[in-house]
Amino acid sequence: MKKNIYLDHAATTPTDIKVVKAMEPYWTREFGNPSALYSLGQKAKHALDDSRQIVAKIFNCQPEEIIFTGGGTESINLAIKGVVLASNLKPAHIITSNFEHHAVLNAAQTLKNQGHEVSLVPVDAEGLIMVDKLWSAIKKNTVLISIMTANNEVGTIQPIQEIGAKLKKINQERKAKKLPAIYLHTDACQAAGALDLNVEKLHIDLMTINGSKIYGPKGVGVLYIKRGTVLQALIDGGGQEKNWRSGTENVPGIVGLATALKIADSKKESENKRLTILRDWLIKKILTTIPKTLLNGHAQKRLPNNINISILDIEGEALLLYLDAIGIQASTGSACTAQDLEPSHVIRALGRPYEAAHGSLRLTLGRSTTKNDLIYLTKKLPSIVKKLRQTSPVSVNMDTLHSSIKKYPREITSA
Amino acid sequence: MLTYKKPKKKKTPAKKSLATQVDIVPKKGEESWLYSDIVKEHFFTPKNLVMDASKVKDYDGLGMVGSPACGDMMKVWVWIDKKNDKIKKMQWQTFGCASAIGATSMLSVMVSENGGMPIEQALKIRPQDITSRLGGLPTRKIHCSVLGDKALRSALNNYFLKSKQKNRIVEEHARMIDKIAQVTDHDIEEAVLEGAITLEAIQKKTKAGVGNPEVMPEVEQLIKFYREKYFG
Ligand code: FES
Numbered sequence: 311m312k313k314n315i316y317l318d319h320a321a322t323t324p325t326d327i328k329v330v331k332a333m334e335p336y337w338t339r340e341f342g343n344p345s346a347l348y349s350l351g352q353k354a355k356h357a358l359d360d361s362r363q364i365v366a367k368i369f370n371c372q373p374e375e376i377i378f379t380g381g382g383t384e385s386i387n388l389a390i391k392g393v394v395l396a397s398n399l400k401p402a403h404i405i406t407s408n409f410e411h412h413a414v415l416n417a418a419q420t421l422k423n424q425g426h427e428v429s430l431v432p433v434d435a436e437g438l439i440m441v442d443k444l445w446s447a448i449k450k451n452t453v454l455i456s457i458m459t460a461n462n463e464v465g466t467i468q469p470i471q472e473i474g475a476k477l478k479k480i481n482q483e484r485k486a487k488k489l490p491a492i493y494l495h496t497d498a499c500q501a502a503g504a505l506d507l508n509v510e511k512l513h514i515d516l517m518t519i520n521g522s523k524i525y526g527p528k529g530v531g532v533l534y535i536k537r538g539t540v541l542q543a544l545i546d547g548g549g550q551e552k553n554w555r556s557g558t559e560n561v562p563g564i565v566g567l568a569t570a571l572k573i574a575d576s577k578k579e580s581e582n583k584r585l586t587i588l589r590d591w592l593i594k595k596i597l598t599t600i601p602k603t604l605l606n607g608h609a610q611k612r613l614p615n616n617i618n619i620s621i622l623d624i625e626g627e628a629l630l631l632y633l634d635a636i637g638i639q640a641s642t643g644s645a646c647t648a649q650d651l652e653p654s655h656v657i658r659a660l661g662r663p664y665e666a667a668h669g670s671l672r673l674t675l676g677r678s679t680t681k682n683d684l685i686y687l688t689k690k691l692p693s694i695v696k697k698l699r700q701t702s703p704v705s706v707n708m709d710t711l712h713s714s715i716k717k718y719p720r721e722i723t724s725a
Numbered sequence: 726m727l728t729y730k731k732p733k734k735k736k737t738p739a740k741k742s743l744a745t746q747v748d749i750v751p752k753k754g755e756e757s758w759l760y761s762d763i764v765k766e767h768f769f770t771p772k773n774l775v776m777d778a779s780k781v782k783d784y785d786g787l788g789m790v791g792s793p794a795c796g797d798m799m800k801v802w803v804w805i806d807k808k809n810d811k812i813k814k815m816q817w818q819t820f821g822c823a824s825a826i827g828a829t830s831m832l833s834v835m836v837s838e839n840g841g842m843p844i845e846q847a848l849k850i851r852p853q854d855i856t857s858r859l860g861g862l863p864t865r866k867i868h869c870s871v872l873g874d875k876a877l878r879s880a881l882n883n884y885f886l887k888s889k890q891k892n893r894i895v896e897e898h899a900r901m902i903d904k905i906a907q908v909t910d911h912d913i914e915e916a917v918l919e920g921a922i923t924l925e926a927i928q929k930k931t932k933a934g935v936g937n938p939e940v941m942p943e944v945e946q947l948i949k950f951y952r953e954k955y956f957g
Contacts (some may be wrong), residue, residue: 499732625797627822631768646797646822651865651919666818701826703789703800703818 314638315683319523319615319676320462320500321641326525327567330522332391332569333527336562343413344559345550352563361568368575369517369534370508377533377551378564382499382520384532386413388554389495390456391517392541394421395451397490401405403427404454405447407439408659408723409466414657415725422725427451432720435661437466437607440720441473442562447722448480459501459517463643463656463672464607465616467505470496474513493539499523503574504613515539519571521563525677526570529562577677585675588684592617592673595688600695602708606657607669615675618643620657620666622706626699629671632694638687643670661718665706749915761860764827771826775802775816784816786887789871789881798822799829801876803905805884811841815877824862824869828855832873844881845868848895850874852955867955868918902947903940908933910947917951924948 316324336357344358362373369376379385394402404421406414408430418428429447433439439457455477460467474494481491495516498507500517509517515536522528535541535554537634547556589612597603604621619628626642633640643654645668653667673687760768775781784802791798797820804814810895815833832855834905836842852870856862862870878895899909908931916930924945927933934941 394772625821625825628768628826631823635880636768644822646825649865651868701774701818702772702820702822703778703798 312605313686315638315686316678317638317640317675317683317687318526319671319679320465320672320674322522322528322677323525324678325527326570326573327405328573329526329566329570332565333562336565338645340561345548348356354559357561357565361564364568364572365532366384368507368571371534374552375535375537378553378559378567379551380557380560381474381522381529381531381535382497382518383413384555385518385529385531386411386456386495386497388541388544389518389532389535390417390454391413391421391544393454393493393495393516393539393543394426394553396540398537399451399453399463399490401426401451402454403429403449403451403452404456405431405444406445406456407431407433407458409433409437409439409461409656410456411462411499414497416458416460427723429656430725432719432722433466433659435715435718436611437461437464437606438608438611439468439473439661441469441476443470443720443722444473445476445480446682448492450489452492454495456495456497458620459496459498459505460613461607461656462500463654464618464660465500465613466607467501467611470494470514471512478513485704490551500613503578504615509536510536510644517540521567521570521640524567524570526575527563527566530560530567539611554558581677582614588675588679589614589617590680591681592684593619595684596691599688600692603708604662604666606660606662606666606709615679617673617675618657620662621667621669621671621695622708622711623702623704624669624670624695625702626671628698629669629694632698633687633690636690638690641672641674643667643672661715661720663711663714665704666711679684759863760823760827761862763831763858763860764823764862767827767859768823770870771830773814773816773830773837775800775818778818781816786882786884787878788876788881788883790875790879796870799825799872799876800944801829801873801880803880803884804875805888806841806842807888809932810844811843812844812847813835813841815880817876818872819872821865821869821872824866825872827859828862828870829873829876831855831859832877836877848878848881850877864956868915871918871955875957902943903933905935905937906932906935913944913947914951917948918955922948922952922956 322484340353342354344351344355360725362376365376366373404418406418422428431439431444431447457468457473459470477492477494493515496514497518499518499520503524517534520531543554545556550556550559593605604620606618606620625646627642630640630642641659645651645653653664657667657670746897781802785805786803788801799819802816803812806813815836817829817833819829820911835846852874855870855873882894898912902908902910913927914930921927921930927948928935
């Protein structure tokens with residue numbers, strides 16, 4: 311039988327059966343509108359309230375500070391555009407990194423097109439944000455900093471707590487100077503289920519997570535909005551979710567997300583331990599058995615389930631097709647798989663040249679991943695790589711590659 | 726003695742075609758990349774592939790091209806039947822996606838089948854000729870097939886040069902369209918192949934006409950021309 315080894319958990323995860331069960335009553339039986347006064351509506355309202363409490367407990371915040379949205383992308387758009395629009399500044403200035411998810415980068419681009427200012431702070435060769443540059447990017451009209459908790463492609467974990475703590479001090483000085491406060495938003499979609507999401511400890515004002523990366527349903531997200539944060543809604547209507555996100559609440563989805571987050575939180579420690587061992591084993595195995603390979607991202611400050619390795623001289627889409635033919639599903643940063651034929655901006659932001667992005671292979675482990683799956687992969691991968699390398703006229707010189715990474719200019723850019 | 730009863734043969738379901746076994750979905754986008762069976766066949770078992778470039782000998786022409794579209798590369802070797810002015814054999818190597826590999830493999834079959842293709846005819850091969858033999862390519866993958874026929878022409882030019890037939894060399898000149906943005910007709914052709922088929926998309930990609938509005942009508946003309954050429 312053909313194997314089916316799913317190693318693309320950063321793209322999306324299967325919905326946990328327990329989550330599906332928890333959602334089940336809210337489709338047909340308890341279908342009420344939470345805004346309705348009769349008991350059917352009130353039951354739905356209770357389900358919403360319970361879900362909000364579950365999330366709030368894990369975030370260590372008040373339930374009122376949690377709103378549900380239609381997914382991670384929507385939460386990010388609301389956080390970024392909402393802060394800028396509410397600031398009443400023209401231009402307002404926001405800071406983010408050249409390493410973020412497209413939801414953040416494209417929301418920033420839209421604001422820029424509307425006359426606002428955007429600074430993109432670079433990351434170092436391991437993908438860690440260059441914190442000094444972050445502080446030097448601050449201007450009088452800065453209203454928001456948005457930095458992801460952990461990266462979706464290469465798994466690098468950012469020092470959000472350190473950034474949050476310092477920003478708190480900066481904001482006190484700004485208050486004395488009557489300058490607008492700078493809010494901190496973090497996109498924690500990839501971090502949820504693996505990292506600590508304690509918003510108080512992290513000193514953040516806005517945080518995004520979504521359901522589909524934590525074995526929950528797709529199309530539902532969370533935005534944490536710290537009390538006192540001024541935000542303008544993007545969707546107007548019946549005033550649900552404290553007016554920040556109108557529209558009848560997706561009750562089954564919300565129940566599913568909360569259940570999924572609860573399960574993920576309870577499994578966090580043991581899964582992290584298990585996956586870290588598998589991750590480090592796989593990274594070492596690939597790097598030592600296949601010549602001309604390069605780890606992308608940080609060796610330790612990295613999500614427990616993320617492996618991203620550039621296999622030089624081959625092209626990622628061809629590699630994925632070969633892997634798929636033997637039952638392994640993975641992902642690549644190659645230009646050939648991208649809608650816009652641009653290689654991964656994340657791998658490029660690390661200072662890696664096009665060739666490294668082309669041959670990048672991302673393997674993201676999950677709950678179903680076993681050591682045997684990875685052994686199977688490591689048995690097959692070398693011969694596939696060998697075959698593709700034989701057919702390739704490209705031969706990258708590793709020394710030039712390393713020196714070009716070192717020389718890569720790391721400057722603040724304006725989107 | 727044990728009697729062995731032959732188990733009733735279960736009807737075996739029709740063997741799944743490669744097309745249903747292998748599918749790939751783009752990272753971010755709506756269009757699914759279903760490759761035709763022919764593309765997959767040429768991708769998984771490429772024809773006329775060079776396994777070790779250092780061992781290729783006695784060829785008559787060598788061509789190499791890179792695609793600015795996605796940074797891919799292709800190398801083509803040709804052997805010529807000089808008496809009949811035909812291509813005897815074509816071999817190749819490529820760094821690129823399944824479409825690029827499949828298209829080059831198909832091209833190598835096309836020019837060498839039926840006793841070889843006359844050079845004059847080979848020079849006229851268009852990307853569409855390759856893609857139609859492949860049973861089509863996803864729209865955003867058309868540019869991968871262009872790489873193959875360019876590499877072949879470059880190998881034939883190399884043969885003309887080596888065999889002192891300079892008059893037959895077909896030069897591919899680029900024409901400057903926008904002097905300020907330094908955009909040539911080739912740049913626009915590439916951008917169209919990458920899927921920028923509106924004026925707005927072309928401007929975003931190439932900056933043609935952004936600081937130079939007089940060239941806009943010509944840019945529009947070219948977009949129309951290349952759209953018809955490749956997608957019409
Ligand atoms: S070679 Fe890059 S998309 Fe085909």
